[in-house]
Amino acid sequence: MPKARVWTAAADEAIRDMRAGGATWAEIGRTLGLSRNTVIERGRRLCAVAPVKVVAVAAGDVVSDDPNRGPLRAGHPLSWGLLTSEPYPQGGCR
Template identity: 40%
Template sequence: MPRKTVWTDGQDAQIRRLRTEGASWEVVALALGLARLAVIERAREIGAERLPANAVAFLDESGREPLPAGHGDSWGAINRGTSLENVPFQTPGDIR
């Protein structure tokens, strides 16, 4: 029998944020490291089961070239919400 998940305010906020950004249930579950159905059930409990009207539409960029290391778009997305947020990317030659 699976263990009961003890939900935190941070997980609830992450569910709401990711859904507002247009993330699929698979992406939300992967970000939380939990089963898709568990995340969907929790979203129902907190009232975040549907994408809000202001949700970002998914942009298919599968054909574009990869961004270089440290590009502002990718670096910012990777570090958003972490202690490295707003810290500029440094290449090994830049480290002092």
């Protein structure tokens, strides 16, 4: 059985800082010399979250309020933003 990893305060701080700066889990893992999954698990325990992405709708992109309008295109900022605007709920993190 593999030995448990001993986490240092410096590694924890690096995870928090890099994630708050918008770094992906893979980038953090490469920096620390760890696997992406190892960093994800530790990041979740530390409640390290990425900044919320702001989605802007283009000025010429008019969306009708008509309930019978056609569907929005795939990946449209308005509909996709509804799905991605809030961070995924973290268990126990606030």
